[in-house]
Amino acid sequence: MDRVCRRPWEAYVEPFPMAPGVWFIGGNDWVACYLLDTGDGLILIDTAMHESAYLMLHNIYKLGYKPGDIKKILLTHAHIDHIGGARTMKELTGAKLYLGERDLEFLHERRDLIAGDGKYTCGEFEPDELYDDEKPITQGNITIRTVATPGHTPGCTSMFFDVTDKNGRVLRCGIHGGLGLNTLNREYFIEKRQPFSLRDEFIAGLKKLDKFEVDICLPSHTNQVGILPLVPQIRDDFNPFIDPSIWHELMNERLQRVYALIEKEKAN
Numbered sequence: 001m002d003r004v005c006r007r008p009w010e011a012y013v014e015p016f017p018m019a020p021g022v023w024f025i026g027g028n029d030w031v032a033c034y035l036l037d038t039g040d041g042l043i044l045i046d047t048a049m050h051e052s053a054y055l056m057l058h059n060i061y062k063l064g065y066k067p068g069d070i071k072k073i074l075l076t077h078a079h080i081d082h083i084g085g086a087r088t089m090k091e092l093t094g095a096k097l098y099l100g101e102r103d104l105e106f107l108h109e110r111r112d113l114i115a116g117d118g119k120y121t122c123g124e125f126e127p128d129e130l131y132d133d134e135k136p137i138t139q140g141n142i143t144i145r146t147v148a149t150p151g152h153t154p155g156c157t158s159m160f161f162d163v164t165d166k167n168g169r170v171l172r173c174g175i176h177g178g179l180g181l182n183t184l185n186r187e188y189f190i191e192k193r194q195p196f197s198l199r200d201e202f203i204a205g206l207k208k209l210d211k212f213e214v215d216i217c218l219p220s221h222t223n224q225v226g227i228l229p230l231v232p233q234i235r236d237d238f239n240p241f242i243d244p245s246i247w248h249e250l251m252n253e254r255l256q257r258v259y260a261l262i263e264k265e266k267a268n
């Protein structure tokens with residue numbers, strides 16, 4: 001989770017396209033949720049907060065879809081700002097729900113790690129499937145390759161898939177499952193009794209993902225790459241989110257930040 005100063009559902013964000021058939025629909029300006037039109041049903045990536053699920057539902061209808069069109073819900077990691085709406089969305093859609101296996105502990109034994117400091121609600125739910133990086137997830141014409149990227153949470157999962165624009169150009173979309181350093185500092189590890197090795201796994205994941213080529217970086221929080229200011233530039237023949245350099249810049253920015261954190265802790 002990143003810090004938030006006000007209730008995120010107070011700033012309604014209309015749905016907008018990030019890529020052909022890929023919509024930003026979270027309804028708030030803090031957490032990203034993506035709706036993928038596969039040509040044979042929808043895939044939803046992340047569910048934001050329980051309290052903002054109403055805005056997401058509004059956006060689903062606004063795009064001309066119905067909740068029942070959603071066939072699969074993929075969760076990046078078990079923090080309140082990504083899974084808070086999971087129970088609601090599963091109940092409304094009947095979709096198959098996916099989560100990273102190592103985050104099951106959050107649901108079953110360590111609900112304190114779901115976090116939110118009591119500010120937000122998280123209904124109980126069970127995933128139907130756990131990610132297997134050897135088994136891509138296919139719905140309609142979209143196939144999502146998952147990559148376990150432990151660190152921000154142990155079960156944090158990144159996702160990659162291709163879409164094709166109207167000119168036949170294939171565009172790779174990528175989302176890193178969780179980039180917040182708030183769960184990767186010494187105080188957090190000690191207070192929450194989490195292993196310091198999560199930080200090493202986080203670094204290894206960033207280095208691994210930096211080798212991927214991604215045309216459109218889908219951030220899990222809007223401020224990671226500043227997508228909202230680009231929305232007014234969207235045109236039928238221009239997608240301001242296509243920029244293969246952004247993915248690498250984001251991976252390397254986080255690497256530098258985690259290295260700086262480690263150096264700071266050494267100095268203290």
Ligand SMILES: [Zn+2]
Pocket residue numbers: 001002077079152178180
């Ligand atoms: Zn998180």
